[in-house]
Amino acid sequence: xxxxxxxxxxxSAISTRSxxxxxxxxxxxxxxxxxRAHRRRLDPGPLPRPAAPAGxxxxxxxxxxxxxxxxxxxxxxxxxxxxxxxxxxxxxxxxTAQPSTVRRAEPPHLLEYTWxxxxxxxxxxxxxxxxxxxxxxxxxxxxxxxxVAAGWHLCLDVADHLLAGDPVGPIRGAEAKEFxxxxxxxxxxxxxxxxx
Numbered sequence: 014x015x016x017x018x019x020x021x022x023x024x025s026a027i028s029t030r031s032x033x034x035x036x037x038x039x040x041x042x043x044x045x046x047x048x049r050a051h052r053r054r055l056d057p058g059p060l061p062r063p064a065a066p067a068g069x070x071x072x073x074x075x076x077x078x079x080x081x082x083x084x085x086x087x088x089x090x091x092x093x094x095x096x097x098x099x100x101x102x103x104x105x106x107x108x109t110a111q112p113s114t115v116r117r118a119e120p121p122h123l124l125e126y127t128w129x130x131x132x133x134x135x136x137x138x139x140x141x142x143x144x145x146x147x148x149x150x151x152x153x154x155x156x157x158x159x160x161v162a163a164g165w166h167l168c169l170d171v172a173d174h175l176l177a178g179d180p181v182g183p184i185r186g187a188e189a190k191e192f193x194x195x196x197x198x199x200x201x202x203x204x205x206x207x208x209x
Contacts, residue, residue, distance in 0.1 A: 071120050073172065074135050083172040085164055085185050086111075092126060093118050100128050104186025158205055163197035164189060 073079050075093035080086070086100040087108075098113040117125040124135040130153040138145045148169075152161055167184045174181045184192050 071118070071122075071124055071135075071137065073176065074124050075118065081183065082180065083168055083175050083183055085168050085183075086128070088113075092124065093120065098126070102186075103183075105188070107186070159198045159202035162201040162205070163194050166197050166201075167192055167194060 071093060073083075075091050077088040077091060080088050080092075086102050089099040089101070092098060092113075092115050095115045095118055098115060099110050100113045102109045102111060111129040113126050113128050115124070115126040117123055122137050124133075126133055132151040134149040134151075136147040136149075138147070146169075148165065150161060150165065152158060167189050171181055171184055
């Protein structure tokens with residue numbers, strides 16, 4: 014990667030799935046137990062991430078009600094139309110509002126917006142088995158890449174569960190440390206260093 018602004022696609026290098034599909038854990042009666050089971054399933058290995066279910070569209074990426082169930086931020090409006098927005102990062106009781114501008118919203122395939130100094134581009138591509146979701150997160154500070162990658166890894170696992178009808182609740186801020194964030198950060202740091 015070059016110096017300056019870098020782009021990262023989270024699950025192209027690391028996933029929690031195997032080539033045989035999701036690692037199954039027996040259903041748990043409570044949300045907390047289900048989240049603990051989810052934590053045990055995290056295994057940062059170089060495995061391909063399967064496609065999202067067919068019909069998975071931009072709604073999960075734009076609708077504030079749906080975003081709050083998996084994203085690291087809360088949106089003050091639907092992100093499905095260009096214009097200014099505020100994305101509020103949540104870390105326990107602490108919240109940090111950051112300016113955002115939706116640059117492109119082209120349902121059902123493309124969403125691009127700024128988040129502070131970063132640029133996020135989400136692309137949805139139909140496949141034979143569903144929908145491929147690609148995130149390109151361009152960061153201003155290259156040193157943040159492993160941390161950002163680990164955070165999105167957890168958020169996308171939560172989204173994957175949500176789309177599969179098995180919600181585990183959002184994992185945000187310091188709480189991510191309880192779900193393997195540090196191990197994921199280290200694995201991404203190693204992987205990104207190998208690619209430099």
